[in-house]
Amino acid sequence: MPPVPDSDFTPRQNEVLASALRLVVDGGEKALTTSAVARAANCSKESLYRWFGDRDGxxxxxxxxxxxxxxxxxxxxGALDLAEFRSRLATFAEDLLTVLAGDTSLALNRIAIAHASRHGAPLGRLLLERGRERIATRARTLLEAGRDQGHIDFQDATEAYRTLYGLIIRDAHGRWLLGQPPLEEDADFAGQARRAVDQFIALHPPLPRNNARQGRS
Amino acid sequence: MPPVPDSDFTPRQNEVLASALRLVVDGGEKALTTSAVARAANCSKESLYRWFGDRDGxxxxxxxxxxxxxxxxxxxxGALDLAEFRSRLATFAEDLLTVLAGDTSLALNRIAIAHASRHGAPLGRLLLERGRERIATRARTLLEAGRDQGHIDFQDATEAYRTLYGLIIRDAHGRWLLGQPPLEEDADFAGQARRAVDQFIALHPPLPRNNARQGRS
DNA sequence: ACATTTCAGTACCGTACGGTACGGTTCGGC
DNA sequence: GCCGAACCGTACCGTACGGTACTGAAATGT
Known part of the structure; x- marks a missing residue:
């Protein structure tokens, strides 16, 4: 199952990292002591330091x-019709909600946020660049495809994506990060996704075409 | 200037808390050692423990x-016309952006988030209840006033407020929390506020009145 | 004037954690 | 069969921090 180059770590190292991730996901950052990692991953602290430098590494x-x-x-x-476009957007929205509500994402975000106070926040940057930015890129290409097909219109893809993000996530991520258990309303990711997509499309109506088939409003 | 009962702390204690806040705002949580607080506030550690129980307290x-x-x-x-209503909303949005982008809010949110991993997240709850919820209430009453005046319509005030929040904040809070310095675009709070309000109102058009003066669409 | 409380300041203790050093074992190369 | 590298397990060290105990001074009440 490794068609994924994973990262520039050896399989053994990735194994250790997976153990460490487990620790941190269900124990928070303070559970991530070097000794605990070594114990959980059946490796020596010396190896940890050789491989990763120090705790921050x-x-x-x-x-x-x-x-x-x-x-x-x-x-x-390819060419996607409006229904397909909406569906794609909704899938994206649901994926985003699922990811951000996940234990792993929450744990990692919490750690990166806690570390943001000092040293140029390298963890935060890592998370932003390799996580959020990747996702944003995916969304932006989708949005641009939708614009090309004339389903929506906007000036700046980044700006449009931010609006989409806001409509999808609203204050949910903040509440989750603060430890508030997901409300029932939050749980219906599919419903949230649909609502957000509807709102987004309503805010970005397509340019009027020559042959306007868009009936209502 | 103390018409504010502040909290149920003595003036001296509030003084100490202010010092502690300073520490934590520009040093992060790890800067908040009991010794450092005692030193900064010119009080003894013993007093700290008597007053607040322990570090978490x-x-x-x-x-x-x-x-x-x-x-x-x-x-x-009172009765507010549409222009006044928009202006009020925009002011709210700008205030919200200003608060959330502030050093103090960011520092406190970071700490509460970092602590959310364990013990039922009392800090997170405190922040949610005494901070966000207060603000949300203010916004909801404003929204309901707007609905009463027929400027907008919605079913659930909480639901509507969430949308408003999402349109105002989008992903900015997340980026700030992660330590990303505010982009130039972020800096124009007034502009952001206007955009968000316009979008929100567009998404919640008033019920059609008998004498519909609403031209477009 | 004296007793009591409060608190600052400091010294102290236990512990937990980051980081290092070392002995023993496995494994691949020659 | 030998060597060296990688590595596990553990023991160890220094330190920093949370929390407590003690002392002496200021304040407050009687």
């Missing part, structure tokens, strides 16, 4: 390790 | 102390 490696498995479904767009 | 007290100064501008709504 280990943290960064964990983030990189996890980011490496963010698969971007290519979003290869 | 101190943390909670800091959050409560800061939350106590969240002033809610009453939002007393």
């Amino acid at each position: 280990l943290l960064a490696a964990i983030v990189a390790h996890q980011a490496a498995k963010v698969r971007v479904p290519s979003e290869s767009a | 101190l943390l909670a007290a800091i959050v409560a102390h800061q939350a106590a100064k969240v002033r809610v501008p009453s939002e007393s709504a």
Whole structure:
């Protein structure tokens, strides 16, 4: 199952990183002591330090390790009709909700945020560049495809994506990060996704075509 | 200037809490050692422990102390016309952006998020209840006033507020929390606020009145 | 004037963790 | 069969921090 080059770590190292990730996901950052990692992964602290430098390096490696498995479904767009476009957007939205609500994402985001106070926030940057930015790119190409097909219109793809993100996530991510258990309303990712997509499309109506088939409003 | 009962702390204690807040704002959580607080506030560690129990109690007290100064501008709504309503909304949006982008808010949110991994996340709850919820209430009453005046329509005020929040904040809070310095685009809070309000109102058009003066669409 | 409380300042203790060093074992190359 | 590298397991060290104990001074009440 390794068609994925994972990252520039050896299989053994990835194994260790997976153990460390487990630790951190269900124990928070303070559970990630070098001794605990060594114990959980059946490796020596000396190896940890040889491989990852120091504790911060280990943290960064964990983030990189996890980011490496963010698969971007290519979003290869041939000609897609409006229904297909909506469906694609909704799938994206649902994926985004699922990822951000996941234990792993929450744990890693919490750690990166906690570390953001000092040293140029390398963890935060890592997360932004290898996680969010990848996802944003996927969404932007999808949005541009939709514009090319005349389903929506916007000036700046980044700007449009931000609006889409806001409509999908709203304050949910913040609440989740703060430890508030997902409300029932949050749980219906599919419904949330549909609502967000509807709102987004409503805010970005297509340019009027010569032969306007768009009936209502 | 103390018409504000602040919280249920003595003036001296509030003084100490302010010092502690300073520490934590420009040093992150790890800067908040009991010794450092004692030194910065010219008080003894023993007093700290007598007043706040332990380090976590101190943390909670800091959050409560800061939350106590969240002033809610009453939002007393007489009859307001559409322009006034938009303006009020925009002011709210700008305030929200300003608060969330502030050092203090970011520092406190980071700490609460970091602590969310364990013990039922009391800090997160504190922040949610005394911070965000207060703000949300202010916004909801404003939204309901707008609905009463027929400027907008919606079913559920909470639901509507979430959308408004999403349109205002989008992914900015997440980026800020992760330590990304505010982009230039972020800096124009007034512009962001206007855009968000326009989008929100567009998404919640008023019910058609008998004498429909609403031209377009 | 004296007793009591409060608190600053400091010294102290236990511990937990980051990081290092070392002995023993496995494994691949020659 | 020998050598060296990689590595596990563990023991070890220094330190920093949370929390407590003690002392002496200021304040407050009687």
